[in-house]
Amino acid sequence: MNKSKITIITLTSILIAILHFAFSPYRSNSYEYDLKLGQIAEKDIISPFEFSIRKSDETITAEQEAAAAKIKPVYKVSENLKFNAQKNLDFIFQHFINSELDSEKIKEKLQQNGFLISSRNIRNLLDEKFRTEIYTYLTEELSGIFDVGIYKDNISYEKIKLSKGKKIREYPLSRLYSIEEAKHKLIIGTRSQKEKDVISELANIILITNIVVDNESTKLEKQKARENVTQTIGKVLKNEKIISKNSKVTTTELQKLNSLMNAQKNREKSKNKYELFLSSSGSFILSLFLIFLFYFILNLFFDKNMLSVPRVSVFSGSFLISVILTIFINNILKVPSLIIPFGFSVILISLVFNPHIGLIFNFFNLIFVVCFLNWSVLNPAMLCLSTIGGIIALKRMKKKQEYYALGIYIFISFIILNIAISLLKFENIAVFSTRLFYGFISIIVSIIGLIMVIPVIERKLHMATKQILLELLDFDNPLLKKMSQITPGTYHHSLIVGNLAESAAEAIGANYLLARVGSYYHDIGKLNNPQFYIENNSNSSELHDKMMANESSVLIRNHISDGITLAKKNKLPRQILDIIEQHHGTGQIRYFYNKAIETNLDIDEDQFYYLGPKPQSKEAAIVMIADIVESTTKSLDDLSEKAIQKVLDDTIIRLINDGQLDETPITMKELDTIKKYMMPIIMGVYRKRLEYPEV
Numbered sequence: 001m002n003k004s005k006i007t008i009i010t011l012t013s014i015l016i017a018i019l020h021f022a023f024s025p026y027r028s029n030s031y032e033y034d035l036k037l038g039q040i041a042e043k044d045i046i047s048p049f050e051f052s053i054r055k056s057d058e059t060i061t062a063e064q065e066a067a068a069a070k071i072k073p074v075y076k077v078s079e080n081l082k083f084n085a086q087k088n089l090d091f092i093f094q095h096f097i098n099s100e101l102d103s104e105k106i107k108e109k110l111q112q113n114g115f116l117i118s119s120r121n122i123r124n125l126l127d128e129k130f131r132t133e134i135y136t137y138l139t140e141e142l143s144g145i146f147d148v149g150i151y152k153d154n155i156s157y158e159k160i161k162l163s164k165g166k167k168i169r170e171y172p173l174s175r176l177y178s179i180e181e182a183k184h185k186l187i188i189g190t191r192s193q194k195e196k197d198v199i200s201e202l203a204n205i206i207l208i209t210n211i212v213v214d215n216e217s218t219k220l221e222k223q224k225a226r227e228n229v230t231q232t233i234g235k236v237l238k239n240e241k242i243i244s245k246n247s248k249v250t251t252t253e254l255q256k257l258n259s260l261m262n263a264q265k266n267r268e269k270s271k272n273k274y275e276l277f278l279s280s281s282g283s284f285i286l287s288l289f290l291i292f293l294f295y296f297i298l299n300l301f302f303d304k305n306m307l308s309v310p311r312v313s314v315f316s317g318s319f320l321i322s323v324i325l326t327i328f329i330n331n332i333l334k335v336p337s338l339i340i341p342f343g344f345s346v347i348l349i350s351l352v353f354n355p356h357i358g359l360i361f362n363f364f365n366l367i368f369v370v371c372f373l374n375w376s377v378l379n380p381a382m383l384c385l386s387t388i389g390g391i392i393a394l395k396r397m398k399k400k401q402e403y404y405a406l407g408i409y410i411f412i413s414f415i416i417l418n419i420a421i422s423l424l425k426f427e428n429i430a431v432f433s434t435r436l437f438y439g440f441i442s443i444i445v446s447i448i449g450l451i452m453v454i455p456v457i458e459r460k461l462h463m464a465t466k467q468i469l470l471e472l473l474d475f476d477n478p479l480l481k482k483m484s485q486i487t488p489g490t491y492h493h494s495l496i497v498g499n500l501a502e503s504a505a506e507a508i509g510a511n512y513l514l515a516r517v518g519s520y521y522h523d524i525g526k527l528n529n530p531q532f533y534i535e536n537n538s539n540s541s542e543l544h545d546k547m548m549a550n551e552s553s554v555l556i557r558n559h560i561s562d563g564i565t566l567a568k569k570n571k572l573p574r575q576i577l578d579i580i581e582q583h584h585g586t587g588q589i590r591y592f593y594n595k596a597i598e599t600n601l602d603i604d605e606d607q608f609y610y611l612g613p614k615p616q617s618k619e620a621a622i623v624m625i626a627d628i629v630e631s632t633t634k635s636l637d638d639l640s641e642k643a644i645q646k647v648l649d650d651t652i653i654r655l656i657n658d659g660q661l662d663e664t665p666i667t668m669k670e671l672d673t674i675k676k677y678m679m680p681i682i683m684g685v686y687r688k689r690l691e692y693p694e695v
Contacts (some may be wrong), residue, residue: 005312009291012316017284023331035249045243051263052232064226071225074161074217081210082146121198150177151211163217294364318345322365326372338438342383343446352465355394382417389413407447414439464573469513489535490526500626504674510618518579518623525563549596550607553589582620585660586612614663621664639686648675
């Protein structure tokens, strides 16, 4: 888990702890002296205890900044720059290994990459034994020099602070290298003029300064300097007179008086808020533990993309919303806790992500709410359990208008629970009815809140929520209608891929709706130049015959970038864009590559590969497999079960061998399941029909 996610989790826990502290029943009031500069004191003010006189905020700030300004920069030896230097050295020497080029060609190639080496030294380096000795010598010496560090000429200090690991030490510049000193160190180890000439020229290219300012350490040093500034200017003893009766209040006396009030508040806080502090600390630890446990469970059972920074923000924000709503209902409005719109954040998570995550979130949410109700469990537990009815209803939800049906499912669940509790506790009808009324308000507020908030989240985060995905499945969607009219072959292909992907995704517990929608839209880029794709134009080969193989390859490859452009223009969710971008991975466009080889063209191989990236999610990997399987199967002459099974097996083996599935969190067992569930569908689509005799 990266720093950003940890920061979000920690901040959420801190905010929950602060809310716990702020809305605790513990309170205290400090006595305050209402005196101003120059005012006449009506009585003597005697110090009730010993305290320190605090400087004014302006003085403290000025002294802190002055102390920070005196701190010299802290430097560090950059490992990245050392790596870059070695990388440049390797790059240069790579041109000489198994090279069939003459010295001038090598010189020209190096020059194109910014490395200027004389023809004579290039000829010397063509000698393999000499080159190996030079490379070994430079690698060893450069490593030692860069580990010590090379400083810039503009450093004017005699000594500098260097951070190494967690320690910061002061080093005289004489113990470090300048560029010239580093070059001299390399040259003095040479044994001949020939070596000296080559190493001297290579040193000019390779040597760079790698002692750079360590901003983080410098910032910490400055912060330490600020913290070391004393904030007090003496003490006032117990029973010492601060202000005399009938005298004017001076600046010094006012400063003492303000210090007394601050000290008094601190003493009261430490005395009266000690238990509250412990309780809030416990709240922070509990929040941190629960949120980390929640994310651990998600990471264990769901796709790794589920823990992206925006999603972590939504999860953490939803916990926080539940806490704030609980405080608002219980502490501010002071109405029964059954009115808390508990289902709001739970159904929100279920809609934005999926019901399985919503179910897990539901029980974690219960603990957060109960914590702010003095661990009174009954009412929030009833809301929690009834919300499960709504989560189950989401499975059957097909459109936005069913929000109200969702509310009915939750309310029916609440009625059943209310009956059970009333019977268990022998409660009368009045208690039953009151609880039913409060629960009804909670559910209504939750549903209204969802109707207002869900569209905002969908727009702002561009997430593939269930609502958005259901809308994108509508065949009246402008993009799908356009595909059916302009690219009917691609459209039909996409529908079959959608059936394959949905079945496979559901079988392995992936987001089957996302897989289906991603399949429908994965080839929308073919709306540009549809005539060049065989599924839309049986004579497309004639068009490609008039083009160079690399031109055809680039045109075919461009359906990815064209698709992304169209997807962005039509504001498709980010996850759909990812599937469009990743469904060919970095695979080879083999047909046109082979065509180029056959025509003996001098080819740029990069033009015959998709740009990727490789699939990053299970859904993208499934769409990739389904896309290949469908397009391969429909071109078969033999449509027997054995032949189709071979297509499935060969497709997955080839993708594995090609490394296309290396970056997706999919297992071999899941790949077997995918094949198992795709097989009957593809057989159903392409099964040969019985030939009936002519009548």
